[in-house]
Amino acid sequence: MNILIVEDDCDTAQYLLSGLAGAGHSTTVAHDGQEGLEQASGAKTWDLLIVDRKLPRLDGLTMVRRLREAGLMSPVLFLTTLGSIDDRVDGLNAGADDYLVKPFALSELIARVAALGRRPRHAVTATSLRVDDLEMDLLAREVRRGGQPIDLQPREFRLLEYLMQHVDQVVTRAMLLEKVWDLSFDPHTNVVETHVSRLRAKVDKGHATPLIHTIRGTGYSLRAPA
Amino acid sequence: MRLRSIYGTSTFRLSLLYAGVMGVSFALLFGVIFWSTSRFMQHQIDDSVNNELNEIMSAAPGDVAATRSIVTGLARQSSGFSYLFQDAHGRVLAGNIQALPPRVGVFEWDGETKYSDRRRGHLRGQGVRLADNYLFVGWSTYQLQEMEEFIANAFVWGTTAAILVALAGGAIMSGRLVRKIETVSATSREIIQGDLTQRVPVAQAGDEFDRLSLSVNAMLDRIETLMGDLRQVTTDIAHDLRTPLTRLRQRLEIAAHSNADEQALRQNLGNARREVDDILAMFAALLRIAEVESGARKAAFSQVDLAEILDTVVEVYRSAADEKEQHLDHSIDPRVATIGDRELLVQLFANLVENAIRHCPPGARIVVMAQRRGSEIEVSVSDNGPGIPEVMRGKVLQRFVRLENSRTSPGYGLGLSLAAAIANLHEAPLAITGNSPGLRVSVRLIASAGA
Numbered sequence: 013m014n015i016l017i018v019e020d021d022c023d024t025a026q027y028l029l030s031g032l033a034g035a036g037h038s039t040t041v042a043h044d045g046q047e048g049l050e051q052a053s054g055a056k057t058w059d060l061l062i063v064d065r066k067l068p069r070l071d072g073l074t075m076v077r078r079l080r081e082a083g084l085m086s087p088v089l090f091l092t093t094l095g096s097i098d099d100r101v102d103g104l105n106a107g108a109d110d111y112l113v114k115p116f117a118l119s120e121l122i123a124r125v126a127a128l129g130r131r132p133r134h135a136v137t138a139t140s141l142r143v144d145d146l147e148m149d150l151l152a153r154e155v156r157r158g159g160q161p162i163d164l165q166p167r168e169f170r171l172l173e174y175l176m177q178h179v180d181q182v183v184t185r186a187m188l189l190e191k192v193w194d195l196s197f198d199p200h201t202n203v204v205e206t207h208v209s210r211l212r213a214k215v216d217k218g219h220a221t222p223l224i225h226t227i228r229g230t231g232y233s234l235r236a237p238a
Numbered sequence: 239m240r241l242r243s244i245y246g247t248s249t250f251r252l253s254l255l256y257a258g259v260m261g262v263s264f265a266l267l268f269g270v271i272f273w274s275t276s277r278f279m280q281h282q283i284d285d286s287v288n289n290e291l292n293e294i295m296s297a298a299p300g301d302v303a304a305t306r307s308i309v310t311g312l313a314r315q316s317s318g319f320s321y322l323f324q325d326a327h328g329r330v331l332a333g334n335i336q337a338l339p340p341r342v343g344v345f346e347w348d349g350e351t352k353y354s355d356r357r358r359g360h361l362r363g364q365g366v367r368l369a370d371n372y373l374f375v376g377w378s379t380y381q382l383q384e385m386e387e388f389i390a391n392a393f394v395w396g397t398t399a400a401i402l403v404a405l406a407g408g409a410i411m412s413g414r415l416v417r418k419i420e421t422v423s424a425t426s427r428e429i430i431q432g433d434l435t436q437r438v439p440v441a442q443a444g445d446e447f448d449r450l451s452l453s454v455n456a457m458l459d460r461i462e463t464l465m466g467d468l469r470q471v472t473t474d475i476a477h478d479l480r481t482p483l484t485r486l487r488q489r490l491e492i493a494a495h496s497n498a499d500e501q502a503l504r505q506n507l508g509n510a511r512r513e514v515d516d517i518l519a520m521f522a523a524l525l526r527i528a529e530v531e532s533g534a535r536k537a538a539f540s541q542v543d544l545a546e547i548l549d550t551v552v553e554v555y556r557s558a559a560d561e562k563e564q565h566l567d568h569s570i571d572p573r574v575a576t577i578g579d580r581e582l583l584v585q586l587f588a589n590l591v592e593n594a595i596r597h598c599p600p601g602a603r604i605v606v607m608a609q610r611r612g613s614e615i616e617v618s619v620s621d622n623g624p625g626i627p628e629v630m631r632g633k634v635l636q637r638f639v640r641l642e643n644s645r646t647s648p649g650y651g652l653g654l655s656l657a658a659a660i661a662n663l664h665e666a667p668l669a670i671t672g673n674s675p676g677l678r679v680s681v682r683l684i685a686s687a688g689a
Contacts, residue, residue, distance in 0.1 A: 115514075194580070
């Protein structure tokens with residue numbers, strides 16, 4: 013992916029650059045809001061913008077709002093220090109697609125970058141999801157694998173739905189807490205692990221090919237067998 | 239300087255205005271009195287003069303000689319009337335005044351008139367023509383002028399005295415106010431100089447100045463408490479930071495100088511990172527408390543489903559309770575909704591449950607309860623753990639206050655402070671009570687109409 017990083021702190025920019033390069037992305041760094049605005053509205057098309065909130069010359073929020081007004085379609089990921097809730101809400105209102113609070117683990121960033129990059133520009137509201145022989149009917153709220161119905165609790169259903177929406181991607185614990193439990197903080201309990209293992213028992217048990225995979229140190233991934 | 243300060247006061251300026259308004263109203267009042275009194279007296283004169291004239295004319299209708307003798311007789315009586323009977327050439331035929339230009343009707347004669355007696359002054363009267371002759375009856379305007387002069391004098395002296403009294407009253411009042419306000423100002427100046435212990439003296443008179451002083455003092459108490467809190471928090475942050483930072487420094491020092499293998503080094507670095515994460519988490523909690531206390535979040539309040547929030551919290555912490563072999567039970571009325579901030583309310587109850595799990599021994603029972611009580615919803619987290627001694631219950635809500643003085647157990651003593659700040663934002667103060675045995679923390683949230 014072509015990623016534009018707008019970050020004034022050189023150390024952080026370097027950290028992002030090397031981390032994303034390691035994940036196979038090509039990155040460019042702009043060092044202030046004005047430069048970011050020029051780069052982003054230039055000839056090159058970007059698959060993703062990673063923008064710091066506090067920037068010299070033009071703050072990140074204004075920059076993204078202007079870019080959105082000018083018709084920029086690329087997804088935007090905001091970076092911010094010690095997230096205050098209002099900041100996050102403002103950021104998403106300004107047109108950002110995701111939000112990551114510093115300090116963050118590189119694996120977390122890479123997972124979110126991957127999720128944003130694959131996101132369809134205009135989300136199609138699907139009524140059913142399918143991965144290999146696993147089917148999910150979003151209207152009837154039913155799940156089947158190989159035609160056999162699977163009985164899921166509401167939270168397990170939401171968890172599986174999110175995993176199926178992000179098939180073949182790595183989703184982190186924080187992403188799951190945010191999207192499945194609506195939690196903006198980490199409660200430091202193994203609630204995610206417990207639910208994933210329960211879901212795994214219902215979805216994968218008795219099937220030759222497991223669909224739910226644990227990615228060590230990062231999160232989980234739902235994958236169709238190759 | 240002192241006088242100038244009195245003249246400069248708003249009270250004195252008000253007194254001046256008041257004196258001015260009073261002067262104008264006095265002038266109006268005296269004007270009316272002056273006008274109506276002199277009108278009344280003129281009418282009196284005119285009526286009696288007219289009567290006298292009619293009487294003379296009816297006693298001797300058309301007879302010059304009879305008229306002459308009547309007028310001569312009347313003039314001698316010194317009844318107060320002035321009589322004049324003169325012929326066409328202005329010769330006085332009878333009467334007690336000099337000849338006048340023969341004007342008909344009621345008029346005032348401004349010219350000098352000579353009376354037969356010693357009185358002098360202007361005349362007001364009525365003249366008629368009797369064939370070629372002229373008859374006039376008048377009355378001295380002396381009394382009228384006296385009266386007018388008297389009223390005018392009364393006006394000048396009365397108004398002057400009243401204005402002087404008003405100004406003096408204003409000056410005295412301003413002086414008192416200046417003194418009273420000066421005590422408040424003087425106290426404020428001392429406080430600005432840095433002496434926060436100063437208080438405005440209260441006179442015990444129960445007047446509005448005492449109430450002002452009491453309010454100012456209450457405000458100063460609050461400011462002093464806040465300043466104290468701020469100092470305390472600053473010190474606490476410094477202390478709480480020093481311990482993990484020292485540990486971190488030691489770790490890095492060992493890592494830098496040891497010749498351990500790569501795996502040990504990695505583990506060391508991992509521990510160091512966790513140490514830093516803890517410090518950052520502490521800052522995040524502090525910032526969040528500050529954000530909540532600023533009240534800015536209130537603008538984004540909306541209807542929230544408390545049952546859903548509490549179910550999520552119980553679900554999230556169930557595994558943590560299981561790990562410690564504790565029983566996490568819940569009894570949640572499904573019809574509980576309130577107006578608030580979902581994210582913050584999740585944090586509030588998460589902190590309470592986490593706190594209970596952390597401080598209770600294995601086997602303890604923790605109960606999350608939500609009940610509708612009239613217009614309120616009572617949410618409580620209770621346990622049968624060690625509890626908090628009564629004297630400490632108020633203190634644990636403060637930042638960095640923990641029961642263990644050793645500061646060895648995890649956490650920075652911010653969980654309950656954050657919970658308390660969130661509860662206050664929702665106008666539902668945290669209540670900490672005993673659960674004999676154990677602890678019960680509860681909030682009473684306002685039930686929303688949609689519940």
